[in-house]
Amino acid sequence: MNNSEELNGAQIVLEALKEQEVDTIFGYPGGAVLPIYDAIFGQNFLKHVLVRQEAGAVHAAEGYARSSGQVGVLLVTSGPGATNVVTGLTDALMDSIPIVCITGQVPTHLIGTDAFQECDTTGITRPCTKYNYLVKDVSKLSEVIHEAFEIARSGRPGPVLIDIPKNVQLAKSFYKPRKEISFRPHRIKSGSIDISKEFIENLISHVKKSTKPVLYVGGGCLNSGPKASEELRKFAELTNIPVTTTLHGLGCYPGNGKLSIGMLGMHGTYEANLTMHDCDLMINVGARFDDRITGRLDAFSPDSVKFHFDIDKSSINKNVNVDFSTNTDIAYALSAINDYISSNNIEFNHNQISNWWNQINEWKSTDCLKYEQGEETIKPQHAISRLNELTKNKNTIVTTEVGQHQMWAAQYFQFNKPNSWITSGGLGTMGFGMPAAIGAQMANPEALVIDIAGEASFLMNIQEIATAVQYKLPIKIFILNNEYMGMVRQWQELMHGSRYSESYVNALPDFVKLAESFHAVGLRAKNVSELDETINEMLNIDRPVIADIWVDKKENVFPMIPSGAAHNEMLLSKYDEEKPENQEKGKVLV
Amino acid sequence: MSDASVYPEPNNTFKHSKRNVLSIIVDNEPGILARIVGLFSGRGYNIEALNVTVVDIKENLSRITLETIGEQKVIDQIIAHLEKLVPVHSAINLADLHESYEAEISLIKINYENEDQNLKTLALADIYRTRTVTKKEGIVIYEISGTSERVNKFLDDLNGINGIKVEIVRSGPIGLGI
Numbered sequence: 001m002n003n004s005e006e007l008n009g010a011q012i013v014l015e016a017l018k019e020q021e022v023d024t025i026f027g028y029p030g031g032a033v034l035p036i037y038d039a040i041f042g043q044n045f046l047k048h049v050l051v052r053q054e055a056g057a058v059h060a061a062e063g064y065a066r067s068s069g070q071v072g073v074l075l076v077t078s079g080p081g082a083t084n085v086v087t088g089l090t091d092a093l094m095d096s097i098p099i100v101c102i103t104g105q106v107p108t109h110l111i112g113t114d115a116f117q118e119c120d121t122t123g124i125t126r127p128c129t130k131y132n133y134l135v136k137d138v139s140k141l142s143e144v145i146h147e148a149f150e151i152a153r154s155g156r157p158g159p160v161l162i163d164i165p166k167n168v169q170l171a172k173s174f175y176k177p178r179k180e181i182s183f184r185p186h187r188i189k190s191g192s193i194d195i196s197k198e199f200i201e202n203l204i205s206h207v208k209k210s211t212k213p214v215l216y217v218g219g220g221c222l223n224s225g226p227k228a229s230e231e232l233r234k235f236a237e238l239t240n241i242p243v244t245t246t247l248h249g250l251g252c253y254p255g256n257g258k259l260s261i262g263m264l265g266m267h268g269t270y271e272a273n274l275t276m277h278d279c280d281l282m283i284n285v286g287a288r289f290d291d292r293i294t295g296r297l298d299a300f301s302p303d304s305v306k307f308h309f310d311i312d313k314s315s316i317n318k319n320v321n322v323d324f325s326t327n328t329d330i331a332y333a334l335s336a337i338n339d340y341i342s343s344n345n346i347e348f349n350h351n352q353i354s355n356w357w358n359q360i361n362e363w364k365s366t367d368c369l370k371y372e373q374g375e376e377t378i379k380p381q382h383a384i385s386r387l388n389e390l391t392k393n394k395n396t397i398v399t400t401e402v403g404q405h406q407m408w409a410a411q412y413f414q415f416n417k418p419n420s421w422i423t424s425g426g427l428g429t430m431g432f433g434m435p436a437a438i439g440a441q442m443a444n445p446e447a448l449v450i451d452i453a454g455e456a457s458f459l460m461n462i463q464e465i466a467t468a469v470q471y472k473l474p475i476k477i478f479i480l481n482n483e484y485m486g487m488v489r490q491w492q493e494l495m496h497g498s499r500y501s502e503s504y505v506n507a508l509p510d511f512v513k514l515a516e517s518f519h520a521v522g523l524r525a526k527n528v529s530e531l532d533e534t535i536n537e538m539l540n541i542d543r544p545v546i547a548d549i550w551v552d553k554k555e556n557v558f559p560m561i562p563s564g565a566a567h568n569e570m571l572l573s574k575y576d577e578e579k580p581e582n583q584e585k586g587k588v589l590v
Numbered sequence: 591m592s593d594a595s596v597y598p599e600p601n602n603t604f605k606h607s608k609r610n611v612l613s614i615i616v617d618n619e620p621g622i623l624a625r626i627v628g629l630f631s632g633r634g635y636n637i638e639a640l641n642v643t644v645v646d647i648k649e650n651l652s653r654i655t656l657e658t659i660g661e662q663k664v665i666d667q668i669i670a671h672l673e674k675l676v677p678v679h680s681a682i683n684l685a686d687l688h689e690s691y692e693a694e695i696s697l698i699k700i701n702y703e704n705e706d707q708n709l710k711t712l713a714l715a716d717i718y719r720t721r722t723v724t725k726k727e728g729i730v731i732y733e734i735s736g737t738s739e740r741v742n743k744f745l746d747d748l749n750g751i752n753g754i755k756v757e758i759v760r761s762g763p764i765g766l767g768i
């Protein structure tokens with residue numbers, strides 16, 4: 001591009017995206033973004049994926065970002081286009097996912113006049129973005145876009161929105177390449193890459209003293225990039241410390257690794273939660289002591305010294321007070337620690353924690369995830385176990401919707417590498433999984449992408465099947481169809497006397513016919529004998545597939561730490577009774 | 591004239607009163623105040639006083655001084671969040687500083703009806719070393735500055751004069767640390 005040539009705002013947007021090496025954009029057109037759509041027409045570096053509702057665009061951008069480590073990008077129109085992405089922006093903020101959302105806006109002279117399709121986009125999205133802009137001057141546009149990408153991916157990543165009035169898209173200016181822009185340092189809050197020697201020495205001396213240590217790993221480890229997971233694994237192996245992960249941390253340490261004790265928290269394993277409760281040293285790597293994890297705060301791991309690695313200072317001492325903390329980017333922090341260990345020839349005596357491991361193995365032997373698969377009805381746990389087994393040798397990315405199926409996916413699917421598990425954790429957005437699968441498949445054309453879905457969640461963004469079909473994205477939607485908002489039903493059973501108020505999903509469509517009407521493939525398994533065959537068939541079809549798996553309608557997710565209970569008050573099965581006092585306290589919690 | 595000092599020392603008054611007065615340096619740009627205020631309103635916290643003015647024209651910086659009431663832990667959290675906002679350069683709680691100085695400015699308009707009220711008002715204004723901004727028949731506007739406590743005291747004392755009407759504008763506390 002010749003620098004001396006004036007471009008219009010829309011062309012500047014494209015030029016900046018090109019320089020940011022964006023090759024995919026998810027979007028939906030409308031009056032206020034027509035100039036940008038015009039610039040997209042007839043160029044060939046950027047592939048536009050037309051979703052069927054803007055919510056789909058934002059979740060697809062999230063899925064793209066999570067599975068590729070790159071910033072996800074979307075483009076929507078003003079007014080309803082912008083308001084339709086609010087849920088997804090909040091989702092990305094909660095789960096620290098880097099995305100850039102470009103919205104059209106009415107021309108500057110009409111702002112504030114209740115013009116057609118006008119809304120206060122920056123006002124509405126201010127609390128649900130990491131940062132947002134209203135660009136009123138085309139000469140600032142290149143700078144804004146480059147800064148937006150920088151902000152989205154630096155420090156704790158998150159969503160950034162750029163609102164561009166239509167007249168600014170048409171006004172002319174010069175494109176300013178990224179290298180000519182010097183970002184003001186206070187605006188890009190990157191994590192530090194230095195870590196104090198004192199912190200390292202403290203950590204090592206505590207590990208040396210500890211007889212009951214645990215590593216508690218969260219999504220921050222994922223966000224720090226693949227190197228963080230590598231270094232984590234190295235550190236865990238050097239010290240022989242058991243590793244538990246949060247929902248988002250799954251895959252940061254291999255699920256089949258010998259130190260893995262599974263996921264912790266509300267539906268975590270018995271061994272993980274008791275390990276957290278009884279440990280004397282907790283090393284939190286990129287997790288944020290979320291309420292799904294800690295259970296009742298005053299009973300949370302009462303006797304441990306706590307170390308906390310988190311790039312976000314505001315996460316430190318937010319829910320749980322810790323003894324030592326660092327805001328250094330995890331990949332750098334862990335590699336500095338591992339280097340220190342090797343260059344000082346520090347050795348850890350694994351015998352010192354052998355009793356601890358004996359204890360953990362004893363907890364493990366309760367086999368808290370066991371279930372009984374009968375002859376007929378498919379148990380949802382079994383469906384996931386078989387899916388896991390039959391996809392073992394494939395390069396698989398799993399996304400999910402929200403509900404029981406999500407928890408069963410986390411429990412029964414094994415994640416052995418980072419970035420292969422994409423789920424809505426913080427916000428818990430039903431309707432996330434299918435568009436996220438579309439995004440993940442766009443970023444990873446060779447991968448097998450499966451959305452493990454519930455029938456109720458799937459209906460929330462069902463229109464995106466058309467997107468998958470249009471772009472020939474062979475995503476697999478694996479529905480654990482229990483005809484209930486199962487997770488809601490489970491809570492009603494546990495806390496509201498089994499009064500199943502409005503949690504039955506009535507008038508369900510025939511998912512096979514529905515698939516066919518969208519020109520996708522529909523499959524169904526009604527009982528156990530059909531399960532493997534259906535899964536194999538699904539895997540062999542190189543097109544979008546909806547597999548409607550009829551599962552036991554009454555099954556609940558266990559183990560469970562009910563809201564308001566402590567880690568050691570876990571319910572292991574439906575035969576465990578919840579303490580009545582906890583039930584009352586838990587009722588007000590979510 | 592009373593002997594009582596009407597000049598409370600302005601130093602470390604934030605620390606001693608445990609008022610949470612936050613001092614924030616930001617890029618002077620649209621939306622910044624909304625971003626900051628949102629951190630309080632989203633938690634159901636009220637802002638008791640707020641002052642925003644450009645303090646560096648060249649760098650386009652504003653200083654926001656903001657007083658709020660709340661749990662220490664939550665305030666600390668809000669400060670951590672403030673520091674994360676893109677346009678924020680720094681955020682501190684003046685109460686946390688080892689040494690800080692406070693001031694506030696206020697304009698006070700008094701409507702009086704008779705000479706007795708006028709004399710009483712004048713006497714107080716003298717004790718408090720106020721500046722007379724303007725004075726007309728039955729109306730006077732004073733300017734008073736100092737710590738918030740000093741302004742409060744002046745207003746309390748004015749309250750003791752029967753029958754006058756008082757209208758007040760206050761800048762809210764501002765402060766600087768050393």
Ligand SMILES: Cc1ncc(C[n+]2csc(CCOP(=O)(O)OP(=O)(O)O)c2C)c(N)n1
Nearest residue numbers: 403404405430454455456457484485486487
């Ligand atoms: C947008 C949205 N609305 C409501 C909820 C509350 N919610 C959580 S799980 C759930 C039920 C999900 O049902 P389904 O998708 O069938 O999954 P299942 O639990 O049956 O596996 C609901 C309604 C939510 N998480 N997201």
Ligand SMILES: [Mg+2]
Nearest residue numbers: 454455484486
């Ligand atoms: Mg369901």
